[in-house]
Amino acid sequence: MATKSTTATKANSEALFPSSKVAHFGEDKPLQLDAGVSLSPFQIAYETHGELNVDKSNAILICHALTGDQYCASEQPVTKKPGWWETLIGPGKPIDTERYFVICSNVLGGCLGTTGPASIDEKTGLPYGLNFPVLTIADMVRAQAMLIDYLGIDTLFSAIGGSMGGMQVLQWASSYPSRLFSAIPMATGAKHTSQNIAFHEVGRQAIMADPNWHGGNYAATNDIPSKGLAVARMTAHITYLSEPTLQRKFGRQLQNRDNVSFGFGADFQIESYLRHQGSSFVDRFDANSYLYMTRAMDYFDLAADNDGKLANAFSGTSTRFCLMSFTSDWLFPTSESRDVVHALNATGASVSFVEIESDKGHDAFLLNEPVMISTVTGFLNSAAEARGI
Amino acid sequence: MATKSTTATKANSEALFPSSKVAHFGEDKPLQLDAGVSLSPFQIAYETHGELNVDKSNAILICHALTGDQYCASEQPVTKKPGWWETLIGPGKPIDTERYFVICSNVLGGCLGTTGPASIDEKTGLPYGLNFPVLTIADMVRAQAMLIDYLGIDTLFSAIGGSMGGMQVLQWASSYPSRLFSAIPMATGAKHTSQNIAFHEVGRQAIMADPNWHGGNYAATNDIPSKGLAVARMTAHITYLSEPTLQRKFGRQLQNRDNVSFGFGADFQIESYLRHQGSSFVDRFDANSYLYMTRAMDYFDLAADNDGKLANAFSGTSTRFCLMSFTSDWLFPTSESRDVVHALNATGASVSFVEIESDKGHDAFLLNEPVMISTVTGFLNSAAEARGI
Numbered sequence: 001m002a003t004k005s006t007t008a009t010k011a012n013s014e015a016l017f018p019s020s021k022v023a024h025f026g027e028d029k030p031l032q033l034d035a036g037v038s039l040s041p042f043q044i045a046y047e048t049h050g051e052l053n054v055d056k057s058n059a060i061l062i063c064h065a066l067t068g069d070q071y072c073a074s075e076q077p078v079t080k081k082p083g084w085w086e087t088l089i090g091p092g093k094p095i096d097t098e099r100y101f102v103i104c105s106n107v108l109g110g111c112l113g114t115t116g117p118a119s120i121d122e123k124t125g126l127p128y129g130l131n132f133p134v135l136t137i138a139d140m141v142r143a144q145a146m147l148i149d150y151l152g153i154d155t156l157f158s159a160i161g162g163s164m165g166g167m168q169v170l171q172w173a174s175s176y177p178s179r180l181f182s183a184i185p186m187a188t189g190a191k192h193t194s195q196n197i198a199f200h201e202v203g204r205q206a207i208m209a210d211p212n213w214h215g216g217n218y219a220a221t222n223d224i225p226s227k228g229l230a231v232a233r234m235t236a237h238i239t240y241l242s243e244p245t246l247q248r249k250f251g252r253q254l255q256n257r258d259n260v261s262f263g264f265g266a267d268f269q270i271e272s273y274l275r276h277q278g279s280s281f282v283d284r285f286d287a288n289s290y291l292y293m294t295r296a297m298d299y300f301d302l303a304a305d306n307d308g309k310l311a312n313a314f315s316g317t318s319t320r321f322c323l324m325s326f327t328s329d330w331l332f333p334t335s336e337s338r339d340v341v342h343a344l345n346a347t348g349a350s351v352s353f354v355e356i357e358s359d360k361g362h363d364a365f366l367l368n369e370p371v372m373i374s375t376v377t378g379f380l381n382s383a384a385e386a387r388g389i
Numbered sequence: 390m391a392t393k394s395t396t397a398t399k400a401n402s403e404a405l406f407p408s409s410k411v412a413h414f415g416e417d418k419p420l421q422l423d424a425g426v427s428l429s430p431f432q433i434a435y436e437t438h439g440e441l442n443v444d445k446s447n448a449i450l451i452c453h454a455l456t457g458d459q460y461c462a463s464e465q466p467v468t469k470k471p472g473w474w475e476t477l478i479g480p481g482k483p484i485d486t487e488r489y490f491v492i493c494s495n496v497l498g499g500c501l502g503t504t505g506p507a508s509i510d511e512k513t514g515l516p517y518g519l520n521f522p523v524l525t526i527a528d529m530v531r532a533q534a535m536l537i538d539y540l541g542i543d544t545l546f547s548a549i550g551g552s553m554g555g556m557q558v559l560q561w562a563s564s565y566p567s568r569l570f571s572a573i574p575m576a577t578g579a580k581h582t583s584q585n586i587a588f589h590e591v592g593r594q595a596i597m598a599d600p601n602w603h604g605g606n607y608a609a610t611n612d613i614p615s616k617g618l619a620v621a622r623m624t625a626h627i628t629y630l631s632e633p634t635l636q637r638k639f640g641r642q643l644q645n646r647d648n649v650s651f652g653f654g655a656d657f658q659i660e661s662y663l664r665h666q667g668s669s670f671v672d673r674f675d676a677n678s679y680l681y682m683t684r685a686m687d688y689f690d691l692a693a694d695n696d697g698k699l700a701n702a703f704s705g706t707s708t709r710f711c712l713m714s715f716t717s718d719w720l721f722p723t724s725e726s727r728d729v730v731h732a733l734n735a736t737g738a739s740v741s742f743v744e745i746e747s748d749k750g751h752d753a754f755l756l757n758e759p760v761m762i763s764t765v766t767g768f769l770n771s772a773a774e775a776r777g778i
Contacts, residue, residue, distance in 0.1 A: 034651075036651075130653075133651065134651040134652060191641065193632065193636060193641075194632075194635035194636050194638075194639045194640055194657075194659045195627065195632045195635045195636075197641070197659050197660065198623075198627045198659050198663055199627060201655075201659070201660045201663055201664075202623045202627065202663070204653060205616075205664070206595055206598075206620045209616035209620055211600055227594075230594070230598075231594050231595045231620065234587075234590070234591045234594060235591050238584065238587045238588060238591065243582065243583075243584045243719075246583035246584045246587065247582060247583050250583045251583055252580065252582075252583065252586070252690060252693070262423075262424040262425075262522065262523040264519075264593060264597070264684065266590075267687075268583075268586050268590075268687070270583045271587075271590045274591070275590075275594070278594070295653065298656075304641070330632075330719075
């Protein structure tokens with residue numbers, strides 16, 4: 001059974017030959033990883049928008065979420081869809097590309113051009129597969145810092161991201177406080193909870209249960225673990241939406257029929273929607289990357305990395321923080337943001353926090369949420385004034 | 390790869406040759422199904438505890454949940470574990486088997502002896518597999534009513550159950566109001582929500598994605614879709630527990646190690662726990678039954694079956710109701726019970742309702758919850774007095 005679609009091949013080709021800009025780091029610049037090994041050579045695929053000013057003080061790093069990519073404000077080459085954060089980023093928008101120099105890189109371990117499990121291991125001439133080292137959020141951020149160096153930037157004006165992107169923002173603030181003027185972590189937390197890990201583990205088991213996964217070596221075959229990856233995506237997708245959103249959008253409405261079929265087809269609209277989410281994801285994402293990204297999120301625990309005290313992660317910071325959570329987000333509930341706010345308050349940091357009323361669930365940070373947009377605008381304007389931009 | 394364990398074979402043997410009592414219904418007593426077909430012959434495997442009194446007025450029907458069985462108060466023959474509701478049922482317990490005659494049958498479509506997809510279709514001499522008709526909760530209840538007839542009982546003193554068991558209780562009250570003196574639906578609702586359907590659909594997709602499922606005909610092979618069924622169970626299991634329970638029981642604690650492994654093994658206790666839940670489930674449950682049970686729950690919508698008005702499902706009822714919900718149950722939140730209470734109030738029914746403070750999630754109804762136990766005791770005592778038992 002052929003399960004490798006043309007688009008999936010295109011996704012794989014973007015992993016190896018990205019459409020975006022690429023920064024190469026040779027054997028003289030190995031990336032030290034938390035797993036105790038180093039990665040070398042490696043590359044980072046990234047996009048930029050706007051111009052770096054003479055002071056090099058106007059750079060904003062956009063950190064993408066689990067299944068996001070560097071195409072935050074330009075067309076995604078595989079799906080041909082607009083950038084995933086065009087509500088926020090562009091000329092005249094809250095993250096104004098006529099004012100700021102916006103950088104967005106595919107994370108380490110990703111599948112859109114930055115080195116990851118689909119990349120070729122120069123030592124073997126074959127794709128890494130599961131020989132790729134298991135990563136942490138701190139590793140991703142370490143790679144981003146090397147990209148910032150490469151671009152000749154000392155200090156970021158801001159780092160902004162939601163979900164796994166928000167974890168990266170928090171890690172930036174902890175690892176490189178002097179290189180970060182401001183930070184906007186959204187819909188995130190300083191750790192992955194037990195329930196978060198549980199959902200990720202289900203997704204990984206679904207992928208690894210697919211015989212087309214071949215122990216991670218599917219690149220050597222004509223298969224991809226499309227069914228397992230689709231199930232993983234379907235599970236995760238439920239957690240991105242709130243129950244009220246599901247009820248409002250789909251409820252118990254039937255899909256193109258007047259009565260239930262007394263069968264196992266997609267009788268309900270919600271079933272049809274989830275199946276579509278699963279199958280379209282397979283066309284644009286790599287199964288091994290999904291394993292690595294979810295694992296990095298599971299491992300994230302800023303308090304544990306700092307002697308069990310979250311405040312230690314930010315001690316003495318002069319970064320200005322603006323956190324946002326969404327009332328109906330049950331994956332990263334407000335309590336997780338509040339823990340970060342308390343830790344920042346304990347260190348005397350400059351922090352503002354907004355819990356946004358929304359019934360759109362975790363994915364609200366990707367949507368047109370007026371309060372989120374006005375909060376980003378206001379916070380960045382005020383920070384830009386302080387920074388003299 | 391052999392995936393059929395000895396215990397799984399034992400489970401299959403219980404489907405065909407149950408250890409419990411069996412009521413046979415021959416071709417003269419076909420079961421009319423909502424799918425528009427009839428099932429004949431068929432059998433119901435059941436257990437009883439206590440004695441039916443001379444008036445035949447002390448019978449209580451226990452309705453089990455999705456993965457439950459007739460062994461509510463006696464050892465389960467496959468797992469050798471005690472009955473699943475021994476906290477409530479037994480001599481001197483709230484459902485006192487010295488006072489009441491307790492009946493618990495494996496639901497239609499189940500895999501512990503009542504006719505289901507693992508049973509032999511007499512027309513072909515082969516297991517039904519997906520040729521088994523898709524069922525509804527009303528079909529299950531219709532079969533139970535035939536069992537009650539078979540046992541010579543006209544009116545049940547009570548029907549009691551949680552989750553899918555609670556759906557059956559509500560269906561009993563709607564289908565056979567004159568045959569039901571009292572009803573205790575717990576942790577349930579009058580419909581499956583969009584999010585409920587979504588989680589079930591993920592489970593079904595996981596099973597059907599497993600190549601060992603063989604389109605439902607795995608009985609003809611040496612395989613069982615163990616990996617797919619395990620993933621389905623893992624997903625569902627997360628929804629049975631609350632986030633606080635997961636955090637308290639497992640948090641981010643590691644499994645038999647001091648540090649993360651930088652691999653994809655079960656580093657975290659929650660991963661190990663879920664994997665165990667998945668693999669032990671495969672040993673005791675049939676994958677096709679799982680498809681049929683989840684589908685029946687998805688189809689359940691008592692309001693839709695009654696011209697869109699839930700109150701119509703209970704009009705003129707003289708059954709006494711006692712509903713219970715649990716504060717941390719996010720699968721069947723209190724709002725779902727409240728909808729039923731409002732509908733019952735609108736028909737002038739006798740109804741009491743308790744929302745029980747618990748952080749144990751949906752599975753609370755299976756656990757030692759003092760308020761639940763005292764509520765069942767009090768309600769049954771009062772109903773028994775009214776019934777003259």
